[in-house]
Amino acid sequence: QVTEGKQDLERASQLARKLKKETSFLSEWLAATEAELVQKSTSESFLADLDLEIAWAKNVLRELERRKVDLNGITESSTALQTLVEGSETSLEEKLCILNAGWSRVRTWTEDWCNTLLNHQSQLEIFDENVAHISTWLYQAEALLDEIEKKPVSKKEETVKRLTSELDDVSLRVDNVRDQAIILMNGRGVSCRELVEPKLS
Structure with missing residues (x-):
């Protein structure tokens, strides 16, 4: 019975060391990741490479x-360990609870951060598409107006009517782009302003 007790004690000691090492390792990783998440989410420079940030979050x-x-x-x-060491339940359960809460918190924050980045990327893509559409229309309208002098009067009127009717749609799109730009620039600070503002001119 003494030998059995000694074996249980050795096993408990080994298990406690293993548990402490693994818990410490995971806790440190969670704390470091959480700190990095906080830093990234409060920084305005994440737009420098949005794809890199999304890849980081997914990783x-x-x-x-x-x-x-x-x-x-x-x-x-x-x-x-709880079965080997009487009275250790409360302490071990508390440590497990803290570790699980940390894991869940980091997971939730990372998912939220990834979704924020993906949403921002999507908004930028929509903004870019709208800017490209407007630019293309302006280029085509300018080309049509340059050519208008060479056309007969009936074709001139037809071209002007067409451009006038398209202008309503484009004006609405310009308003939407302006609104999108304001939201993007106000929502993500200086780095986003530097990314969006040049596209407005």
């Missing part, structure tokens, strides 16, 4: 899934 989400396996292993080790 963190993949890493979180991988580390979920580590978290499950820690949970199993904790359960095993």
